[in-house]
Amino acid sequence: MDMEKPWTGRFTEATDRFVEAFTASVDFDQRLYQHDIAGSIAHAKMLAKVGVLSENEMQQIVAGLQVIESEIEQGQFIWRIGLEDVHMNIEARLTENIGSVGKKLHTGRSRNDQVATDIRLYLREQIDLIQTELKRLIGGLISVAERENATILPGFTHLQSAQPVTFGHHLLAWVEMLLRDRARLQDCRQRVNVLPLGAAALAGTTYPLDRYYTAELLGFAGVAENSLDAVSDRDFAIEFSAAAALLMMHLSRFGEELVLWSSAHFDFIDLGDAFCTGSSIMPQKKNPDVPELVRGKTGRVYGHLMGLLTLMKSQPLAYNKDNQEDKEPLFDTVDTLKGCLKVYADMIPGMSVKADKMLAAAKRGFTTATDLADYLVRKGVAFRDAHEIVGKAVRHCIEQSCDLSDLSLSVLQSFSAVIQADVHEVLTLQGSVAARNHFGGTAPAQVQAAAQRARVRLEAV
Numbered sequence: 001m002d003m004e005k006p007w008t009g010r011f012t013e014a015t016d017r018f019v020e021a022f023t024a025s026v027d028f029d030q031r032l033y034q035h036d037i038a039g040s041i042a043h044a045k046m047l048a049k050v051g052v053l054s055e056n057e058m059q060q061i062v063a064g065l066q067v068i069e070s071e072i073e074q075g076q077f078i079w080r081i082g083l084e085d086v087h088m089n090i091e092a093r094l095t096e097n098i099g100s101v102g103k104k105l106h107t108g109r110s111r112n113d114q115v116a117t118d119i120r121l122y123l124r125e126q127i128d129l130i131q132t133e134l135k136r137l138i139g140g141l142i143s144v145a146e147r148e149n150a151t152i153l154p155g156f157t158h159l160q161s162a163q164p165v166t167f168g169h170h171l172l173a174w175v176e177m178l179l180r181d182r183a184r185l186q187d188c189r190q191r192v193n194v195l196p197l198g199a200a201a202l203a204g205t206t207y208p209l210d211r212y213y214t215a216e217l218l219g220f221a222g223v224a225e226n227s228l229d230a231v232s233d234r235d236f237a238i239e240f241s242a243a244a245a246l247l248m249m250h251l252s253r254f255g256e257e258l259v260l261w262s263s264a265h266f267d268f269i270d271l272g273d274a275f276c277t278g279s280s281i282m283p284q285k286k287n288p289d290v291p292e293l294v295r296g297k298t299g300r301v302y303g304h305l306m307g308l309l310t311l312m313k314s315q316p317l318a319y320n321k322d323n324q325e326d327k328e329p330l331f332d333t334v335d336t337l338k339g340c341l342k343v344y345a346d347m348i349p350g351m352s353v354k355a356d357k358m359l360a361a362a363k364r365g366f367t368t369a370t371d372l373a374d375y376l377v378r379k380g381v382a383f384r385d386a387h388e389i390v391g392k393a394v395r396h397c398i399e400q401s402c403d404l405s406d407l408s409l410s411v412l413q414s415f416s417a418v419i420q421a422d423v424h425e426v427l428t429l430q431g432s433v434a435a436r437n438h439f440g441g442t443a444p445a446q447v448q449a450a451a452q453r454a455r456v457r458l459e460a461v
Ligand code: ARG
Pocket: 025, 029, 085, 111, 112, 115, 321, 323, 324, 325
């Protein structure tokens, strides 16, 4: 029988070979090795501080763990499926390397509080990396928004041309979404950053552990209050996945617009050859694969959120083996998010904006019709009547294949006698956007001010 497992004492038969592979997590949880080792080093130091380990024993354990870390980094570590997971692989190797003192490391600890600690350390680090990429993307968007503060394109509702807006204003709408994502991730980080160690299997431990000292060594802001909750809680992973799902939803919306804008029908932007691919059959094609893939990858992140919620549904206290299933969805969510943020952050600053095409599209869609109605209201016409008058003028333009701004004063006056020569100021696209000059509006001056505020808010989270 296989004696390498540390728990075989009460067993008389070996584990079924398939069951061994079926229950093992080492293939995927080995990615937690740095956090597992950091957690073990802190635990050993704390055990020495409270007198459970001698100073010398602690030093042998810490040095042994550091050797294992470099063995893993250099690809010399042999992961054994019979040892089930990252925790038992590292612990078994420690005892092989330093002898029986290695067996003292697991005093006052269980894999249940150990794994919960490892995931929290991992996720805290990953949230910080995600925030760095997110910040780079937001910074890039703000810069393009500043540069394009006066570039005019049609704004849409129902994907029909509605009113002219500035491109900078449009990009700052994306910035608002991403700043909320940033705040959500930072808020989630607070609940990730709590130490489970000391909960042991579920009920706490008889050793005089100093949990605050372990927390301090690992940079945790707090210590889990309840041992049962500490080993079973995965709320933090679900919260993170929910924040990730929202963020991916935003990236998918940008992706959809980037795909539309780079099509021949819109022709508003060029994404740059480095971010597109060609077709193996159609020589003319330049496909916006990056935003399409980001749009598509949103699905798996939503799926992982649903997977984690369902994983935890109806679980009795405290730790259950079900929880081993938390890792793959969480890891894939982190990888997907980091990849999508990186590729957008790299791509956006190099995107070229076809201002002439945007302007031409804004002219085509009667986007200043509301401005004409507002003009009539200022001249004393009731809004509903103004709406009717402008609707008739638009119908006339459709018949004549021209824009409202092409109509002569006398033709305009045939729709309403209150129209004067000053009407042409409101019918220009520049006049229309400049008139929306209030906090939150699309006027170029407002875009500049909003971009400046966004930079300050970006630093504040
Ligand atoms: N590999 C396990 C997990 O990922 C570690 C904890 C296992 N604990 C146990 N008592 N079987 O959840």
